[in-house]
Amino acid sequence: MSDMITADLVDLDLSADTKEAAARALAARMVALGRVTDLDGFLADVAAREAQMPTGLDGGIGIPHCRSTHVTEPTLAFGRSTRGIDFGAADGPADLIFLIAAPAGADDAHLTILSSLARQLMNSEFTDALRSAGDSASAAALIRGEEPAPAAASAPAPAPTAAGTPSASQDSVAASVAASSDAATETPAPGPGASETTAPGPDAPETTAVAPAAPATPVPVPAAAAPATLPAAEAERPFRIVAVTSCPTGIAHTYMAAESLENAGREAGVEVVVETQGSAGFTRLDPAVIAAADGVIFAHDVAVREKDRFAGKPTVDTGVKAGINRPAALIAEVREKAARGEATAPAGPGRGTPVERTGEPGDGYGTKLRKWLMSGVSYMVPFVAAGGLLIALGFAIGGWEIDKAKPVMDHFDWGGLDSWAALLFQIGGVAFGFLIPVLAGYIAYGMADRPGLVPGFVGGMIAFDINAGFLGGLVAGLIAGGVVLAIQRIRIPPVLRGIMPVVVIPLLSSMIVGFLMLVVIGKPIAEAQKAMTDWLSGLSGSNAVFLGILLGLMMCFDLGGPVNKVAYAFATAGIAVQNPSDSAMKIMAAVMAAGMVPPLAMALATTVRKKLFTTAERENGKTAWVLGASFISEGAIPFAAADPLRVIPASMAGGAVTGALTMAVGSTLRAPHGGIWVTFLIGKPLLYLLAVAAGTAVTAGLVILLKGMRRTTPEGTAPVETSTNATAELQQPVAA
Incomplete structure (x- = not known):
């Protein structure tokens, strides 16, 4: 980790009072060192990641992170705030802020190091030492594992826990960093770079098992060897749990949850084997380990891959943050389910009502x-x-x-x-x-x-x-x-x-x-x-125009998200017959025309007023011409993610204009997709294209007007004013 953080990337007097300002201050240090090429583009990626799930952790820690094309090499910046900054943690503001920047194509070794850092944040001595560090060089050395925590130098030997093993808070920072380094090089927890097709073997297990040790010599048991080292006839064998952890990015929360569950397993006298499903891949648990397990814990915010492997066992399914914040409770819960004989179906998705078992944790x-x-x-x-x-x-x-x-x-x-x-x-x-x-x-x-x-x-x-x-x-x-x-x-x-x-x-x-x-x-x-078909067939005049406005607004509200898909499904259902009505084909024409407007408008705006957009946005604008012409509304998402309060309302206004005009002129469309490439299948094609052009001009004009009203900086460095709530509203439907 020596090349990932230096004293220049540490700010022990971080004066920011919001998470956006904190990210900007730390990212500016990365820009100064050439680690980040586009400040605003990188911050937009950080904001988009934050919108998926808050990155605040209990214990006063904020860990904003993302993969970005604007990052040249894996980099970590650290800031310490005296006032505290709200990163969405349940226990209050964070005073230790870690900004992790990973290149979009980061290599496996660097991402493994990032995951090792995430594990260290579960060590209280490590965080206490950072809070008391007197200078930037010392803090950077602590994070790199080159300098032990002051408390560890004179601390007495750790007292054993109830399970006979030292607790995580009693280990020295130096030992913890060394352990994580070993995990990254010899028996690593599966990181984002792990192959999805390579099963772990006994000589190089990719998962870690935490077994209750004998009182005299507490030693963790490797995952692949755990079942073999325990006698089959042992009367008091430990309770065995297999767990899967995952988060949307697969850099931080995935590995922090794994570390937390492992530590809690040691303290509870339970054998825990964790499969970390990183964003770029994972290595499967040995089937023998799964077969020998008494229970399963899923701590995830993305779908568990190959979930059927764990069917037929008592299961606790929750979010990744629960794995970090209350691992002991999850272990106790799965043990209670095992005692009651509860288990998922042997070859199916599990038991429970739709509300209980379908969707992501916390979904209504x-x-x-x-x-x-x-x-x-x-x-x-x-x-x-x-x-x-x-x-x-x-x-x-x-x-x-x-x-x-x-x-x-x-x-x-x-x-x-x-x-x-x-x-x-x-x-x-x-x-x-x-x-x-x-x-x-x-x-x-x-x-x-x-x-x-x-x-x-x-x-x-x-x-x-x-x-x-x-x-x-x-x-x-x-x-x-x-x-x-x-x-x-x-x-x-x-x-x-x-x-x-x-x-x-x-x-x-x-x-x-x-x-x-x-x-x-x-x-x-x-x-x-x-009855609905007859009603649509009878639409004319102002009623048809009003329907066009409504469909245009829906198509441009979330740019490929659920609202957009509802409007599209409504239109395609009408033409999904061999002889659709004229009204159904008019609706399809309005929907496709409105969906083309946002990316075309962003492309036009970046061409007309380049100074209002960053370099990355101007490059995205070139691509948006083709995406918009092909009826791919998602081409406007990078612009909306960076500036939702200006881009989304402007897009909806243009979409409404286009939807109303296509319905008013009576353009029809039999094809459900294709953009301008199916113009020969459009009724009244010239008027149709004029309607698209009108909506594009309206949206581009509004975006230019709204962006021009704010105070701008020199070309290429336009400020990003991101509303977290608005960004979350945009990103959640897109991800869905």
Whole structure:
């Protein structure tokens, strides 16, 4: 770590009073040393990471961090605040601030060192020594592990804990740093650079086990060797836990949670083996270690990879911060579940209601419902795109009567253009036939994992057959997922568990979903779908314009997030038939036109007023031309993340203008995607492109006006005024 932090990167009198100001002050030191090339661009990346989850930790620690293309080499800056700075920790402000900057393509060794630093923050002597450091050079040496903590020099031998091992707070800083260095070079905890395909072997285990030691000689047991070193007939063998930790970036919280769980395991007399799933990869726990475990702890803020490996055991599922702040409580909880005989299903997603087990830790029912629906929509969209474009091409080549062509299996003329047009049209029709079943099937999959697929597809196909349409698919998917989760809660004899996911669950859930869709709710849903279709077909004049405004606002609100996807799904559902109504095609035209506006506007603004944007933003603006023209709204996200209070309202204004104009002029669109590349499939294409241009001009003008109203600095260094709350509102939907 010697090249990652120097005295020049330490500020023992950090005067900032907000986390944004603290990050700027520490990042400025990195810029001065050439470690960061673009201050504002880097700070935007830090703010985007902070919006995903606060980086404050209990104990007065703030650890903002990110990967960024503006970082030239892995760098750590440290600041000490006398007043304290709020980083979102539950116990109050932080006085020790660590800013970690990792290059976007950081090598494995450096990221392992960063993870080792994260582990040291769990050592109270280490943090106490930093609070008492008298000069920057001493603080930098402490962080590098070159200088032991003053308290450790004369401290008596640590007293054993209840488990017979020294507690983390009793180890010296020098010993802790050395231990982490060993972990990074000899038996490292799997870091972000670890291979996802290399399983740990007995000679080089990638995970660490914390076993209760004998009173005389407390020695940690390596993960791969733990099961083999314990006699099979030992009556009082320790309780064994396997854990998985992960955070969105995979640099800090992942490894801090692992260290905290390991320390708590030592104190509780429990053997803990941790698999750290970093952002760039992970090394799997030995299957023998998992098989021998008595319980499982998931401390994560991103999805646990290959979660089925841990099925059939008592499980505690929580956020990564809980793993850092209350590891002893998590260990006690999993032991209580084991004592009660609670366990996840042997071959399934686990037990519990949708609220209890689906989604990320802390999510409410509304958030989880949104994720289930977005799961179905995300799998449906490729079918919409492929089928819609094929049908549109069929019409473009063969004319509007192509839907009456004979089946190509019965009649196909290799030299006839109409036959090829009919072929495209009929293939597209087959693709469209999957839309509702795929939507329903993957909504159920999002709720109940693989067991939800069969009843979901069955319910979706029934919805398609009875003309219940898009609405019927939504309902069928939700019912299928709920039915599977309910069946999984039933206690069954162990002898039957093997056939549950293959025979029993598909059989029972399909019967129940089929009965409900065909006999109980299918007909009312089909009638509601028809009523909505008739209403859309009757829209004209001011009503159509108002709908265009609403769709434009939704498309530009979160730039690819859930609100954007709701508007897009509404439009694609209308054209997901072989003969869509004129109103449905107008809605599709308005949605695509509005979605093109934000990136095109950012590209235009960076071209017209370069001084208002950083160098990185001007480079992003060049790419945004192509992304906007291709109907990829996400091209505006870098601008919105850095300045949401100006970019998002301006984008919504332009989107509303474009949506209203396309509905007013009556442009139509049969293709669900493509941007300007499918202009030949657009009705009234010239007016359509003028509507897009008008919205782009409005958004670009508003962005320039709003940015010009603030005080600017010389070119290339425009200040970033990031509202954390607004950034969080933007980033959360995008990540979802």
